[in-house]
Amino acid sequence: MTYWRPDLAILDSKFEFYEETRDLFFRFNKDVIEFTSDFESVLDEVATYSAFYESEVEEEEQEQTIEKEVPDFTEYKNKLKEFPPMEREVVVEVRKEIIEKEVERISYTNVPSKLIVVASLWSGAGSTFIGTNLARAVSNRGVQVSYIEYPTMTPYMFDYINITLREEIDKFQYIDLAKAITTKGIIPRGRAWIDKGVQWVLNDPRTPRVSEWNFEKMLKLIYSLSSPIVIVDISTIWEEEHVKGLLHQADHIFLCIEPDVAKINCLADKRKESKFFEYLQNVKEEENIPFDLIVTKMNDGVKRSEWCSALPIKPIAEFEYIPYSTLCKSLWKSEFLYDDEGFIDEFETNYSPILKVLLPPKFHHLESKPKKGIGLSAIINRFKK
Numbered sequence: 001m002t003y004w005r006p007d008l009a010i011l012d013s014k015f016e017f018y019e020e021t022r023d024l025f026f027r028f029n030k031d032v033i034e035f036t037s038d039f040e041s042v043l044d045e046v047a048t049y050s051a052f053y054e055s056e057v058e059e060e061e062q063e064q065t066i067e068k069e070v071p072d073f074t075e076y077k078n079k080l081k082e083f084p085p086m087e088r089e090v091v092v093e094v095r096k097e098i099i100e101k102e103v104e105r106i107s108y109t110n111v112p113s114k115l116i117v118v119a120s121l122w123s124g125a126g127s128t129f130i131g132t133n134l135a136r137a138v139s140n141r142g143v144q145v146s147y148i149e150y151p152t153m154t155p156y157m158f159d160y161i162n163i164t165l166r167e168e169i170d171k172f173q174y175i176d177l178a179k180a181i182t183t184k185g186i187i188p189r190g191r192a193w194i195d196k197g198v199q200w201v202l203n204d205p206r207t208p209r210v211s212e213w214n215f216e217k218m219l220k221l222i223y224s225l226s227s228p229i230v231i232v233d234i235s236t237i238w239e240e241e242h243v244k245g246l247l248h249q250a251d252h253i254f255l256c257i258e259p260d261v262a263k264i265n266c267l268a269d270k271r272k273e274s275k276f277f278e279y280l281q282n283v284k285e286e287e288n289i290p291f292d293l294i295v296t297k298m299n300d301g302v303k304r305s306e307w308c309s310a311l312p313i314k315p316i317a318e319f320e321y322i323p324y325s326t327l328c329k330s331l332w333k334s335e336f337l338y339d340d341e342g343f344i345d346e347f348e349t350n351y352s353p354i355l356k357v358l359l360p361p362k363f364h365h366l367e368s369k370p371k372k373g374i375g376l377s378a379i380i381n382r383f384k385k
Contacts, residue, residue: 008046010035022223031186032224111143111228114358117250119234121273122263125256126296128156130319131233136338137351138229139197141363146199146227150234150243151178151213155205161195162334163202176204177224181217187224196339199227215245229358238276247283252357253291254316255280259302264310277312290357292316316353320346 008031011018025032033046118134120127131147138145149157163174175191178201192199201221203209222230232250234243247253255277257264266273284291293313298304299321308314322337330337337343348366356364 006030008033010046023226033186034220111360111363113228114230114251115222115249116229116231116358117234117247117253118231118256119238119253120236120256121277122257122266123236125258126294126319127233127235127254127256130254130256130294130296131231132157133336133338133347134351134354135198135231136196136336137347137355138231138359140338140366141355141359142197143229143359143363144199144227145197145229145231146201146225148201148221148230148232149203150232150237151203151210151218151221152240153203153233153235153237155203155209157200158202158205160331160334161200161202163193163204164206166195174204176207177201178203178210178213178217178221179207181220182210182212187221192225196336199225201225213242215242218242218246219249239272244279247280248287248289250289253280253283253289254294254354255291256294256296257311258297259295259299259307261307261310264307267312281312292354292357294354295319297321316357317350319350 009021009025010033011022011025012035015021022032022034116134118127118131128149135145135147147157149155158174166172167174172193174193175188177187177191180187180191193202194200222232232246234246237243238247263273267277268274280291283289293311293315295315295318297320298318327337330340338347352364
């Protein structure tokens with residue numbers, strides 16, 4: 001019997017099991033080219049792929065075909081009976097890593113796929129803050145999640161995570177996936193940058209920004225990721241046409257606003273913010289795509305009753321104001337506030353209604369850690385004191 005390992009798959013989009021087959025290839029970090037009806041474009045992508053991986057293919061040529069003998073199945077079963085029964089261990093396979101666990105927590109792959117778009121009604125409303133910490137909350141539940149900084153946005157999270165330093169420590173080069181799609185037409189295999197359980201797809205400020213980007217390229221980027229949950233931060237660039245196209249593909253849209261009376265008045269006028277808000281409401285009504293508000297920077301100076309009455313719809317969640325000095329401490333350590341023991345309980349409470357609409361019930365709450373009991377020796381020592 002001959003075993004072979006494909007590096008590239010060309011799938012017909014009209015194939016009955018197209019999505020299942022595509023996801024299977026992605027799960028094993030294989031590249032996929034979608035065929036619609038244009039043979040020339042597919043041939044160009046294949047040529048680009050061949051040129052890009054020419055050196056890699058040469059090294060793997062000797063591994064392309066491996067002949068193996070198929071053992072006699074009956075004899076094999078009889079030999080197994082000679083061994084005493086062994087206790088089974090729970091083994092979870094994530095990509096190419098084998099992780100042995102004794103806990104009962106299982107399954108990361110049976111989570112329904114969701115495309116989440118997070119936006120800000122105006123600059124500084126907090127879409128990046130909400131999106132990144134939401135990604136950490138999801139990954140903290142053992143669910144695979146990706147965070148995408150929209151390719152045409154000004155790079156920010158790359159330096160926040162301090163990827164340049166991490167490259168030196170981890171001996172792993174970061175690849176800007178959006179630029180790889182633009183220049184080479186495909187995404188390099190095994191180039192996911194995963195940190196704290198999140199696959200980060202960020203804009204690299206060390207190279208020129210993506211100048212030509214469209215809806216089709218964005219879909220290629222999203223569907224190349226193996227994570228069931230994908231969070232796309234579009235910040236305030238929602239006026240771009242290819243961004244609007246993405247909104248119609250979303251499973252849920254979150255719009256971040258802050259309790260600024262002067263800014264919220266723009267919704268009463270025919271300004272661009274008001275038109276975008278109406279656009280989202282139309283998407284929700286006509287295409288049944290959920291759309292919710294997230295209020296950030298809430299504080300005691302806000303008259304909550306008047307503020308809530310001024311909003312067109314009730315917010316799904318509110319986040320209290322966090323002092324800038326606290327944010328700077330996390331920034332200088334390249335950490336997220338969600339990972340701060342002083343904030344995780346508050347964040348879990350605030351993110352709870354959001355997580356309930358994104359994840360299955362068993363992931364709504366974190367598994368509580370067993371409390372350490374007080375031993376007899378500790379009690380005796382107390383009396384000694």
